[in-house]
Amino acid sequence: MKFLIIIPAHNEEDNLPFTLDSLQKQSCKDFKIVVVNDGSTDKTQEVIKKYTDQDSRFKTINLQKSLHQPGSKVVAAFKNGLQTQDLNQFDIICKFDSDIILSENYLQIVADSFVKNPDYGLVGGLLYVEKNGEWVYEGNSNKHHVRGPMKAYRKECFLQMGGLRETLGWDNIDAILLKNLGWKEVVLPDLHVKLIKVKGADYTIKPADYYGRYFYFLGLNRFLTYVAAAKEAAKIKSPSFLFQIISSYEKCKSQNLELKISKDEQIVINQQRWNQFKKKWFKI
Incomplete structure (x- = not known):
């Protein structure tokens, strides 16, 4: 090959x-x-x-x-x-x-x-x-x-x-x-x-803004975004981090920034994330 x-x-x-x-x-x-x-x-x-x-x-x-x-x-x-x-x-x-x-x-x-x-x-x-x-x-x-x-x-x-x-x-x-x-x-x-080097070390974007933008461009809906944001905030035990991520996500949403995935692909991504959520928390 x-x-x-x-x-x-x-x-x-x-x-x-x-x-x-x-x-x-x-x-x-x-x-x-x-x-x-x-x-x-x-x-x-x-x-x-x-x-x-x-x-x-x-x-x-x-x-x-x-x-x-x-x-x-x-x-x-x-x-x-x-x-x-x-x-x-x-x-x-x-x-x-x-x-x-x-x-x-x-x-x-x-x-x-x-x-x-x-x-x-x-x-x-x-x-x-x-x-x-x-x-x-x-x-x-x-x-x-x-x-x-x-x-x-x-x-x-x-x-x-x-x-x-x-x-x-x-x-x-x-x-x-x-x-x-x-x-x-x-x-x-x-x-x-x-x-050789740590990834993301040269990014100028702040961590909370990064996660908010990441969840938006991944095409996640609000519920899955808020769950994912809570998970990241829990890792560092910072409630304010949760709200900063959500603020970044909502800012992207209000600006209606262009996504590089289709509507059908968004459905696929959200469904897979939802299935992962159910499997982890509800064992189904």
């Missing part, structure tokens, strides 16, 4: 070499990589050039500088890279971050999983971060969700769900939509991915 790997990169001169080196060392050699230089102002472009000059599997495009908005910016860069390629030539479409390190057999294990399991639509490993000189599990509560830095989609699944949505929450929307289409999202727990 042939991979198309799109890597958005903005000011990643320190981290990107680790990612590209780990890809160059893969036991599976059948891939093409497009690094999207998303308006970098450091030496990211020079880093990329070292690989494109010596390895024909590495390509790049350069974009103009844009505002850093969680979700939409990275997907926009991804789409720009995707448009430069003929998808008919590939079997697996990957969106990787520019600050991860993959084990040498990562791509081969992913490819084997797709070959052996025709219902697998999205596959990935688990994220690990460095703490006190050791690589430890990042700690996300959902070990069954493939995280944004290391998405690998079967091409047919990717096309059926309409690709990635240029919005906050895209990396949860994809999982919901592909499941509704009958595909499986699978995390391979023995497949470890090293994450």
